[in-house]
Amino acid sequence: MLGFMDYVQNAFYEASHWDRDNSYGTLNATSRNVLDFSTPEGLRFHVSSLSSPNFATSYTLGSIGLVDGSLSYLYSSLPLLGLAAKSSAIDLHHVVPGYRQLQDLRQPDEPWWWEIWHQGKRIDRRETLLYGRLFLPRSTLEALYLRRLSPKTQLKVSCVSDSRLPNGGTILAHLQHDAAKHSTEYIYSTDSALLGVRGLYNFGPDPPPTHPLFEASPDSTISTANEAAALATAQTHSQPHGRFSAGGEIYYGLLNKSGGISTGLRFATLPSHTGFPYTMTLTLNPLMGNLSSTYSVLASPLLTLSSRFDFNVYSYESELQVGTELWRRKEKPLTDDLNWARLKMGQKILDARSHDQNDMAGCLKARLDQRGSLGLLWEGRVKELLYSCGAMIDLRGGENMFRGFGVEIQYSS
Amino acid sequence: MAFNFNWSPLTADASFYTRAQELLTTALNKSPKPPIIVDDILVNELNLGSVPPDLEILEIGDLAEDRFRGIFKMCYTGDAFLTLKTRVQANPLNTYLSTKPSFTSPQPLAASSGLTIPLQITLSEIKLSAFIILVFSRQKGLTLVFRNDPLESLKVSSTFDAIPFVREYLQKEIEGQLRTLLMDEVPVIIHRLSLRLWVPEYREREDEELARDLQDSFTTGEKPVDPLASPPQDPVDSSGNILDASQIASLSLDSGPDMHALFSQKNLLRLSALTDSHRTLSLFTPAIRDVVFRAWAGPTERGEMHGSSGRATPITPVMARSQSYTGNSSTTYVFSETGDAGQHPSRPGISSYVSAASGLGLGSNKHGKPHGGRKRKHRVVNLRKKATDGDDVESVSGESTTASGTMSSAPSEYGAELVTSERCDGELVTPPRTPEKPAVQKEPGDGTPLRFKNLTPRQPRRDDISESTPRPPQYTAPLPNSQSQSGTRTAKRPSLRPTDSPQATRYPIDNRPKLEASASSSAPLKQLSPSPMDESSSGGMMPQPWLTKMAGEIARKVQDQKAADSGFWDRNNEAQEEPPPAYGS
Known part of the structure; x- marks a missing residue:
């Protein structure tokens, strides 16, 4: 389950029209969400609040053997007005990352759209997000500085300060440039002076020119698979049904003289696709001979299936992982009993989702790999609390099958 | 080598x-x-x-x-x-x-x-x-x-x-x-x-094996090394900290694997609770079977121990004592009884040793039983300094093998105290002891009855223990003598003085020991409240019962050692003539 701060941060991306999916780093986000979910350990409480549209706080108290906790604060210069901050109102799809439905590409805003003039002077600012988190007993400090430099670029600087790290901490600067058709990223980490470049190119026709901001506002909420499915039915005109993307990344550590390289391909269906949505990726690490292919499918609005196959051409090691994500709806309130009446009157039954986005009771994620390691995660909502409990089970472990178990509880207002 | x-x-x-x-x-x-x-x-x-x-x-x-x-x-x-x-x-x-x-x-x-x-x-x-x-x-x-x-x-x-x-x-x-x-x-x-x-569960099983291994591994090296030629003068641990004499003494406590079986973890805990309660004036006294509980040494005694610890050599093994005294008295030597050492409550980690001491005392008593009083005679050492006139110093030692029961037992009691014999160079260290001497020396006159009153065990002694000790009669006889004449003790005890030891030796504390044994064993008196006198004198007081038993046990061991390895010991005596170089690390 995403933390509240990640939730707010994603809301900031949405509000500032930043497409997180159009990046090489998120090429296989769907399969990672379904297969690489992390299970909580121990007991952990989060209490969070979006006290104003610009400011959020979150406190965490956890216990894995010993008690630890963290304090975090977030400031966004962009008011996050429409954000559902109450844990009773948060759409579970936004905090339980699952199948990432790609949206149609959208031409970036024109720079002049962002200009605000007042009495002959430009008064607009670059939108900025500041975030800090202090882990208490360990005295580790995390800080994030996020700034939309222009409609096409975003700068992200993240720092960790910890006395146990070499040099007392690290800084990662991440400059992203998204031109819809292609996106590039430049990365620099002070840790061993790692330099990195990533790029992604989307094949297919250029995206249609977008309308000015004030017209594009209705769909400025967080995109989800369900919304996408709803939109898919709504859109009818001829659009590409899928998108093919190719990308690559290269890293080089100046100090330790080591590097890494990988290339990747992705084909994903777009909302206009009439069948069930699916995503296929293939990544290759030519240096290490690692080949990884994933296939994820949104079999129904409530079910995602994903599989991944890794193969190393040098060591002939292979690995297979399968995972699933299964959603459960809340019991319908009695109002839906009127459906039979509508049927009689010849009306179409409205999809429940279309008028109630927040009707999910919970989500079960499970993954299994060939070595018999099973991960289970159940996330949902009870009253006003979001909970997430997970377990790691080793099916071949014999007596000590349970490798980890944890419960995480979130409350936000 | x-x-x-x-x-x-x-x-x-x-x-x-x-x-x-x-x-x-x-x-x-x-x-x-x-x-x-x-x-x-x-x-x-x-x-x-x-x-x-x-x-x-x-x-x-x-x-x-x-x-x-x-x-x-x-x-x-x-x-x-x-x-x-x-x-x-x-x-x-x-x-x-x-x-x-x-x-x-x-x-x-x-x-x-x-x-x-x-x-x-x-x-x-x-x-x-x-x-x-x-x-x-x-x-x-x-x-x-x-x-x-x-x-x-x-x-x-x-x-x-x-x-x-x-x-x-x-x-x-x-x-x-x-x-x-x-x-x-x-x-x-x-x-x-x-x-x-050495965890208790493993101890009994592993001990013998380990002892054997250890002996095997050291057999090559042990022979040529004369342990007595080099009693450590500045005992330090590996990090260079000076070891307390009591600490080392406590280490030498258990000389055989059978000892370990004698006391359990539970008793160790009880004993530490006992010392704790004592320190805090708590009225609670945990009941420990087969044990007579004595007040621990008072602050003066403690001060003595610590004062001398830096200088005094911690005792080397039990068996080493007889040699050291028979030999030249120039050897710096601390004969601190293990019970004494363990008695220090000021030493946090040592509470277990207290119990060890007591357990050992009991155990040795039981073990010693078959041997009778005969075996106990080899009580060793005593290098004592007579403080009567300050200059007059002499060393008193018990004869190890030949002394009669009474003779040997008396020195052994003194041996229980921390005795520091200074080197011939005349470097006398008489640290904290001086103040208490007058008090101690005044006692002899009516000391015996006084001590009887004060020092009787608060818990009545167990019958089996008193019965098992054959010593009481032997002890009681000489005691009044030595006590009453402590002022002139030097003169009265020529036989105890080794002929070749005119050096400055001093014994720190004196006489109280014997009384205890006799009192406790012969007539357990009930419930005598500790008087201030008791407090002051108990500074030098040893937990008598187990000291005496320990002494007996130690003496027995020495005897055994001697019998087994007399040549070795003889050689040691010779080696003793030349004081070994000091050790420091």
Whole structure:
């Protein structure tokens, strides 16, 4: 389950029209969400609040053997007005990352759209997000500085300060440039002076020119698979049904003289696709001979299936992982009993989702790999609390099958 | 002095190698491995070669049945080799990221995907040269410390020898790892291992085996070493801290494996509770069976102990005492009874030793029973300084073998006190003792009855104990004498004075001992409230019952030792003529 701060941060991306999916780093986000979910350990409480549209706080108290906790604060210069901050109102799809439905590409805003003039002077600012988190007993400090430099670029600087790290901490600067058709990223980490470049190119026709901001506002909420499915039915005109993307990344550590390289391909269906949505990726690490292919499918609005196959051409090691994500709806309130009446009157039954986005009771994620390691995660909502409990089970472990178990509880207002 | 290793039977034993390989495998996998190693490290092959290490004794600080301290010099240039198998992560980005916080990780998509490669490493041509400090005691286990970096050179050959970069990297990494392993890990592993062997559950089973092993391993070195030639004068532990005499005395407490079985963990706890309650004026006194509880030594006594501890030599083994006194009295020597030492409540960790003392006392009593009073006679030592006129000093010693029961028992009681005999150079240290002397010396006149009142055990003595002690009659007779005439004791006891010891010796505290024994054993008086007098005098007071028993036990041991190894002891006496060089480290 995403933390509240990640939730707010994603809301900031949405509000500032930043497409997180159009990046090489998120090429296989769907399969990672379904297969690489992390299970909580121990007991952990989060209490969070979006006290104003610009400011959020979150406190965490956890216990894995010993008690630890963290304090975090977030400031966004962009008011996050429409954000559902109450844990009773948060759409579970936004905090339980699952199948990432790609949206149609959208031409970036024109720079002049962002200009605000007042009495002959430009008064607009670059939108900025500041975030800090202090882990208490360990005295580790995390800080994030996020700034939309222009409609096409975003700068992200993240720092960790910890006395146990070499040099007392690290800084990662991440400059992203998204031109819809292609996106590039430049990365620099002070840790061993790692330099990195990533790029992604989307094949297919250029995206249609977008309308000015004030017209594009209705769909400025967080995109989800369900919304996408709803939109898919709504859109009818001829659009590409899928998108093919190719990308690559290269890293080089100046100090330790080591590097890494990988290339990747992705084909994903777009909302206009009439069948069930699916995503296929293939990544290759030519240096290490690692080949990884994933296939994820949104079999129904409530079910995602994903599989991944890794193969190393040098060591002939292979690995297979399968995972699933299964959603459960809340019991319908009695109002839906009127459906039979509508049927009689010849009306179409409205999809429940279309008028109630927040009707999910919970989500079960499970993954299994060939070595018999099973991960289970159940996330949902009870009253006003979001909970997430997970377990790691080793099916071949014999007596000590349970490798980890944890419960995480979130409350936000 | 050097050891002559019998290397071949060790290496010829097939089961030794398999066991050593298992031990090494577990040891290597116990500590967290660097992220580059992704699999367990398996010891594939181990060969100690045919060349034994060259071990040289530089110093023996302390030597007894149950403890040992020494410094060795070890050189090894043998043909031993070790082959390890493991799997390593070949992707540098993968290992790089695994050690970094995820918050600032660039989160590469596939560039960090792993490639694990099986790796075989052979370590050979190991050259070691080190100074080793080895401290062994039965309570505290075995401590082994390298004083310097033991690894001189090492040859690392691996699967990747063809790639010079990898070879150099591995060579560097493994040398560094091995250095830290030898300097930090090995001492810890050895210490823990030795401690685990003495955990009560394992103790009884392991003790005999270990004692045997220990004897085996030291047989070569022990013979030529004269333990008495070098009583440590400045006992220090491996880190250079000066050991308290009581601390060392407590270590020498248990000389046989059978002793350990005598007291259980539960009793140790009770005894520590007892001392605690005493310190805090608590009225609660935990009940301990078969034990007579005495007030611990008062503050003056404690001060004495600590004051003299830096200077006084902690007693070396039990058996060493007779020699030291028979020999030249110039040997600096502390005869501190174990019970005495354990009695110190100011020493936090030592509460267990208190119990040890008591347990030992009881045990020895039981053990001593068959031997009767006869065996107890070899009470040793007493180098006491008469403080009557300040200048008049003499040493009083009990005859070890020939003395009559009464004679021997009396000195033994004194021996219970911390007795410091100063060297001939006349360097007299009479630290905190002086103030209390007047009080002690006044006592003799009516001291006996007084002590009877004050010191009777609060808990009535158990019958079996008093019965089992054959001594009471022997003790009681001489006591009044010595007590009443303590002022002129020097004159009264010519027989106790060794002819060749005119040196400055002084005994710290005197006479109270005997009374206790007699009182407690002969007529248990009930419930005499401790008077202020008791408080003051109990400063020098020993827990008598177990002291006497201990003394008996010790004496018995000395006797046995003597009987078994008389030649050895004789030689020791000769060696005693020349005081050994002082030790410091």
